[in-house]
Amino acid sequence: xxxxxxxxxxxSLGALYALIAVSVGLVFAVLRQINLAQGEVMAFGxxxxxxxxxxxxxxxxxxxxxxxxxxxxxxxxxxxxxLRGASALATLIVTFxxxxxxxxxxxxxxxPNGKPVSMLIRLNNTVIxxxxxxxxxxxxxxxxxxxxxxGLYALLFRSSLGLRMRAVAEDFSTARIVGVRxxxxxxxxxxxxxxSAAVVAVLETVQTPLVTTTLGLSLIVVxxxxxxLGGLDHLGRxxxxxxxxxxxxxxxxxxxxxxxxxxxxxxxxLFVVIVLVVRPAGLLAPRGVGVERV
Amino acid sequence: xxxxxxxMTPPGAPLGAPGAASSRALLEVEDLxxxxxxxxxxxxxxxxxxxxxxxxIVGPNGAGxxxxxxxxxxxxxxxxxxxxxxxxxxxxxxxENIARLGVAMVPEGRHLFASMTVKENLELGRLARRRDxxxxxxxxxxxxxxxVAEEFRDQRAGLLSGGQQQQVAxxxxxxxxxxxxxxxxxxxxxSPTAVAAVFSALAHIHELGVSILLVEQRxxxxxxxxxxxxxxxGGRIRFEADRSTPIQTVIDSYFGAxxxxxxxxxx
Numbered sequence: 001x002x003x004x005x006x007x008x009x010x011x012s013l014g015a016l017y018a019l020i021a022v023s024v025g026l027v028f029a030v031l032r033q034i035n036l037a038q039g040e041v042m043a044f045g046x047x048x049x050x051x052x053x054x055x056x057x058x059x060x061x062x063x064x065x066x067x068x069x070x071x072x073x074x075x076x077x078x079x080x081x082x083l084r085g086a087s088a089l090a091t092l093i094v095t096f097x098x099x100x101x102x103x104x105x106x107x108x109x110x111x112p113n114g115k116p117v118s119m120l121i122r123l124n125n126t127v128i129x130x131x132x133x134x135x136x137x138x139x140x141x142x143x144x145x146x147x148x149x150x151g152l153y154a155l156l157f158r159s160s161l162g163l164r165m166r167a168v169a170e171d172f173s174t175a176r177i178v179g180v181r182x183x184x185x186x187x188x189x190x191x192x193x194x195x196s197a198a199v200v201a202v203l204e205t206v207q208t209p210l211v212t213t214t215l216g217l218s219l220i221v222v223x224x225x226x227x228x229l230g231g232l233d234h235l236g237r238x239x240x241x242x243x244x245x246x247x248x249x250x251x252x253x254x255x256x257x258x259x260x261x262x263x264x265x266x267x268x269x270l271f272v273v274i275v276l277v278v279r280p281a282g283l284l285a286p287r288g289v290g291v292e293r294v
Numbered sequence: 295x296x297x298x299x300x301x302m303t304p305p306g307a308p309l310g311a312p313g314a315a316s317s318r319a320l321l322e323v324e325d326l327x328x329x330x331x332x333x334x335x336x337x338x339x340x341x342x343x344x345x346x347x348x349x350x351i352v353g354p355n356g357a358g359x360x361x362x363x364x365x366x367x368x369x370x371x372x373x374x375x376x377x378x379x380x381x382x383x384x385x386x387x388x389x390e391n392i393a394r395l396g397v398a399m400v401p402e403g404r405h406l407f408a409s410m411t412v413k414e415n416l417e418l419g420r421l422a423r424r425r426d427x428x429x430x431x432x433x434x435x436x437x438x439x440x441x442v443a444e445e446f447r448d449q450r451a452g453l454l455s456g457g458q459q460q461q462v463a464x465x466x467x468x469x470x471x472x473x474x475x476x477x478x479x480x481x482x483x484x485s486p487t488a489v490a491a492v493f494s495a496l497a498h499i500h501e502l503g504v505s506i507l508l509v510e511q512r513x514x515x516x517x518x519x520x521x522x523x524x525x526x527x528g529g530r531i532r533f534e535a536d537r538s539t540p541i542q543t544v545i546d547s548y549f550g551a552x553x554x555x556x557x558x559x560x561x
Contacts, residue, residue, distance in 0.1 A: 160417075167407055167418050174405040177369055179393035179422030179470065 002131040006254040012138040014247035015145030019200050020223035021242020022149060023193040025235045028227075029169035030189045033080055033091035038193055039220025040102040041071045045201030046211040047106065050115040057119055065198040072194030076186065099217055106213040114210035123206050137206055144199055149239065152192065156235075161188065169235075222249065222265075225272050231282030240284055245272070318345045320380060320505050321366070321397075321474055327374035328361040335361040337529035338375065343474065348496075348506040350516040350523035354548045358529040359509040360402055363478050366507070367399045368392040379474070393422035398472035402479045404463040408452025412443055412462050415451050419466035429471040431502055439495055440465040457488025464495060474505045481512055493519060514541045 020038065027035035045068040052060040079098055083091050123137040156162035167175040168185045176182055200219070205211060223242050230241020248271055252264045275283045321343040328336040336358040343349045351359050364370040366377055368389040377384045384392050393399075398419075406415050416436075423429060437444040442458045443465045451462060460480055467475055477496070481489045493515070500506055510516040517523050517535055525532045527548040535544055 163410075163414055163417060164421070166410065170407045170409055171405060173369060173389075174401060174407070175418075176389040177367060177393060177399050177401060177405075178418050178466065179390050180418070181390050 005132045005134065006251060008132070008134055008138055009254065010247045010250035012141040013250035014243040014245075015142050016200060016203060017219075017223050017226055017246030017249075018239045018243040019145050019148060019196050020219055021227045021230070022152065022235065022239040023196045024220075024224060024227045024242075025232070025238030026152075026189050026192060027080070028088070028232055028238070029235050030165065030186055031080060031084065032088055032172075033083060033086075034088055034095060034224070034232075035080070035193065036092060036095035036220055036224065037075050037079060037098045037102070038072075038197060039216030039218075039223075040099050041068050041075065041194060041197040041216075042201045042204070042219060043102070043106060043211070043213070043216035044068065044071050045198050046117070046205050046215055047110055047115065049119060049201065049205050050110075050117045050211050053117060053119070060119070061198075061202055064201060065195060068198035068201065069191050069194030072190045072197060073187065076190040080186075080190075099220070103213050103217060110211075110213070112213070114212040117205045117209050117211055119202075119209070120206045121209065137203070140206075141203055144203060148196060148199060161185075165189065222246070222268070225269065229272050229275055229283050231285045234285070237282060237284040241282065244283070319343070320345045320347070321507065322378045322381075323362075323366060323375065324377075325375040326362060326365055326372055326377065328358065328365050328370055329373045335529055336365065336372075339524075339526070339529070339531045341524050341531065343505050343507050345473075346500075346503055346505055347522070348500050348508065348520045350520035351507070351509045351526050352511070352513040352516050352523050352535075352544065353526035355511065357526045357548070359511075359526055360478050362526070363399065363476050363507070363509050364401075367397060367476060369399075390422075393470060394424065396424065396471075396473040397476065398422065398467035398470040398474070399476040400460075400463045400467045400478065400480060402482065404456075404459045406451040406454075406459050406463055406466070408450065410451055411448050412451050412454070413447040415462055415466050416443060416447075416469055419469035422470040422472075424471065427471075430504070431468065431471070433469070435502075436465050436468055439468075439498055455488075457484050457491065460484060460488065460492055461495065464492070464499075468499065468504075472504060474507065475499065477506065477508045479509055479511060481510060481515070489515075513544050517541060517544065 020042070023038045024035050027033055027038075045064050048064050048067045049060055052063055055063070075098070079095065080091070083094060123140060124135055126133055126135050127139065128134040156166060164175070164180045165185050165188065167178070167180055168182060172182070204215070204219070222245055226242035226245030227238040228241070229245060230239065231237035245268060249264060249268045252267050253261060256264060279285065319342045323342070324340045325338045326336055326340070327334070327338050339358075339362060341349070341351075351362060353359050361370060365372045365386070366384070368384060368386050368391070372386050377386075379395055379397065382395075384395070407418065440461045442454070442461045446454060446458065451459065454462065464477075464480070480492050480496075484492065496506060496508070496519070508516060508520060517537060517539060521536065523535045525535055525544050525547055532547045
């Protein structure tokens with residue numbers, strides 16, 4: 001593989017992490033809560049694909065979306081709503097706990113061995129062979145992320161619903177005073193999180209056709225780091241932060257010699273630590289912005 | 295303070311003569327209490343605003359003026375009391391529903407959505423409009439009343455001056471087509487010219503038939519502007535004043551004999 005190949009792969013993984021990061025950023029924007037449980041919605045979606053392995057693929061994917069959206073809404077009602085008004089840190093801790101709990105549940109229900117999902121396996125074939133080694137799934141990753149993020153942008157900045165969402169994100173109590181129905185906005189945010197979780201679940205399962213209990217937490221922790229890196233309180237920067245961390249992660253994985261691949265995560269985190277020491281408000285925050293906001 | 299009989303008036307019905315206290319109550323507040331933790335901000339106050347009336351609430355800092363207004367809007371939980379609009383009880387805790395019943399609020403400090411354009415702010419104002427009636431005024435009239443809103447429509451709201459922001463904030467509230475406009479310290483932090491502009495706009499709004507409940511620290515100006523004013527001190531209404539009440543009586547009721555504080559309030 002050449003440098004171009006590495007870069008394309010890095011963009012593809014970055015796109016996937018951007019999709020996870022945007023979900024975290026969206027919930028934070030609307031409710032000032034940190035949605036670590038998003039990872040387990042993705043895991044739930046991936047396991048559902050295994051459960052539905054005998055169904056036609058299109059049906060399994062459609063149902064996966066429904067399942068992820070339902071799961072996301074259940075979490076909204078059961079976890080996030082009772083935590084309204086609690087500090088962001090409290091929500092981080094609680095949703096971290098919920099994630100561990102769900103991970104244990106997957107272990108009990110599905111067992112310690114990974115579940116094989118051989119879905120759309122042909123997407124792993126190469127489009128362009130040789131030096132670049134471009135696979136179909138890489139193109140699908142990038143395309144799906146671009147489509148979803150573009151759609152979200154259009155929703156936020158070109159629709160009345162988006163205007164209301166931005167109003168809630170900017171000033172929760174004033175939004176209510178002018179008449180924004182807050183519960184609808186929150187519901188929409190969690191539906192979007194569920195949909196994004198389904199996309200990630202499908203794409204991740206195609207690339208790594210073995211669903212394990214740690215799928216959710218391993219993805220969400222890295223994405224959360226990206227969100228913090230970009231700037232938690234700005235959706236665009238949070239998403240870009242997710243992209244950067246995924247990109248760096250993938251690039252390190254390609255560059256490092258095989259016996260040193262175990263250090264990929266540590267090196268990614270080292271990169272993040274350095275960034276946060278130099279720019280505590282986030283890599284992408286405008287200059288002169290303090291840290292108190294986060 | 296006489297409790298006025300609650301009258302059921304259909305929306306859009308003719309309103310009382312501007313400036314004159316109407317006998318029909320639009321808003322009635324009874325024994326309102328607001329507590330934050332252990333501290334009691336509002337200790338059982340009752341007040342009313344008639345159809346087409348302009349009513350003031352004056353009082354020193356921390357008297358509970360803002361809490362009263364926010365409790366009427368449903369933006370803070372009340373720990374006791376009743377709020378009714380045309381005899382219909384307003385459930386607390388859901389300001390978005392109260393907004394849709396025809397109550398609009400201009401919060402203290404304006405609270406425009408700073409990152410959004412003026413146009414987007416105004417669009418949000420239209421959300422609470424009732425669908426079952428024609429708005430009392432159209433966009434053109436609002437633009438005429440607040441030229442700033444038209445002139446800077448594509449500008450980010452946060453970049454406007456305080457006075458301009460206040461105008462946009464009032465325009466935003468008006469676009470909801472409210473029957474009752476709640477204003478929380480609209481003169482705060484504004485230059486004398488900007489204050490004059492705001493109050494002349496409010497006078498116009500009143501002429502268009504909107505009832506106003508105005509919270510202000512500037513007692514003399516408020517007494518002059520409103521047909522009646524409640525003097526709120528320490529979370530309780532001390533007495534009801536009007537244009538004929540000597541300002542000295544009002545100031546004495548909450549400051550005793552502190553001349554420095556008086557001069558602050560007599561602008």
